[in-house]
Amino acid sequence: MTRATSRTVQPADTVKSDLLARSLERRATLAQNPEHTAYRLINREADGFPGLALDRFGPVLVANLYDGRPAPLDVLAAAQSWTGAEAVYVKERPAQASRLSAAQREKLAPPTPALGLARTEIDVHENGATYEIRPGAGLSVGLFLDMREVRAAVRARTQGARVLNCFAYTCAFGVAATLGGAAEAVNVDVSQSVLGWGQRNYARNGLETRREDFVFGDVFDWLVRFARRGRQFDFVIVDPPPYATTRHSRFSITRDLAGLIAKAAACVAPGGRLLVCANAAELSSAAFTQALREGLPERRHVVSQRWNEPELDFPRRPGTQPYLKVALLSL
Ligand SMILES: C[S@@+](CC[C@H](N)C(=O)[O-])C[C@H]1O[C@@H](n2cnc3c(N)ncnc32)[C@H](O)[C@@H]1O
Known part of the structure; x- marks a missing residue:
């Protein structure tokens, strides 16, 4: 996934647009490093997006939603377009995910993406190692x-x-x-x-x-x-x-x-x-x-x-x- 130059898809307001641009800039050294194709793009309040963590796993993005907030689809669509990602998956994370049943987890983490085309599995690279990621596999996709x-x-x-x-x-x-x-x-x-x-x-x-x-x-x-x-x-x-x-x-x-x-x-x-x-x-x-x-x-x-x-x-x-x-x- 390369950084797309076009920013035609924009979040609903300019504040979010600026925050998203700043979040991507902060990770520019990671984005430019082919050794690391998996890292966090948005880290909740610290990046100005309360309740949203957005992770890049090679060609897909995985959004984790905390605090019961709805998916900010405008921000996710912009992030997809600006990064050139093929798909965005959404996971709703309750406070104590490890206490949920398998059925409850599936409901919170649908196997199909909210945006783009489904990818069953992809490889990501980190520090010279390769890991298999399954973006639709549940709340956890294979690598922390x-x-x-x-x-x-x-x-x-x-x-x-x-x-x-x-x-x-x-x-x-x-x-x-x-x-x-x-x-x-x-x-x-x-x-x-x-x-x-x-x-x-x-x-x-x-x-x-x-x-x-x-x-x-x-x-x-x-x-x-x-x-x-x-x-x-x-x-x-x-x-x-x-x-x-x-x-x-x-x-x-x-x-x-x-x-x-x-x-x-x-x-x-x-x-x-x-x-x-x-x-x-x-x-x-x-x-x-x-x-x-x-x-x-x-x-x-x-x-x-x-x-x-x-x-x-x-x-x-x-x-x-x-x-x-x-x-x-x-x-
Ligand atoms: C937080 S993950 C571990 C992450 C892992 N160390 C990594 O770096 O990717 C927790 C794992 O612990 C396993 N687990 C939970 N309780 C366990 C137990 N009592 N014995 C063995 N495995 C357990 C789960 O199946 C799950 O795969």
Whole structure:
């Protein structure tokens, strides 16, 4: 997708037009970089569009609507025209999407685009990796864009490492680690279909896999099982959803993060690393730091790096807290 020069399609008023132009200008360096074809174009209030997040995934745009606001079709049509995108998909995001049933999700995220022609799947590029995006697949389309810098860090720090990727989703961290030269990357998720998607992501990057690289099941069970068997990893990633209920476990990030960290740490080899991610506005930075401390009461650890959402395409309104908290710990 190239930036279209014509701006004949305009939002309804000049204020929105100026805000849209400013949002695209802010991301100009990303737009010009063929290494990154997926990034955020509009980040809600911080870009002057309350309730609207607009993401670019190669030739399609995906709009996420918060706060029950209707789709601003004039802005979306202008963004489509100015960026030269083929289609715009719309997802309505309620406050706690992870608590919805599959049927409720489908209603909020229709499989066909609001504007343009449908694309079942597309490839996007990020930092030399390729990922499969399914824009009509539901509320999540295959890649969490705010983790771009963290994926780059995983790739840069996993040469020769045995990696465990918990809550793997489409295995983006597993792919990044394998591209970074990991000795192995074991991806655990409770959904078979996302693990299948993950396998396709490996194939898209020309990476060979073994059956045991994809573990179907509950992370909480598997962490206990690995620890009991004495199976250790040099780099363990935990990136849980804010809430999750499976047949075997019930997780709430505000209540249970410290316990998850403790279980994960039991699988980290001496001198290894633990990457803890929390994508949840309801968990403050202080509570996140407290969970790190509580989860590792007896194990010496150093927080070697921290991340929040990337500043360039996920700007924050002044005075607001980051929703994404990530810490890399050396144990
Ligand atoms: C926020 S996504 C993880 C994103 C992923 N780390 C990435 O970078 O793309 C959450 C994933 O956790 C999985 N999940 C939720 N609860 C789980 C559990 N108890 N055990 C295993 N997987 C779980 C879901 O199926 C989903 O794929």
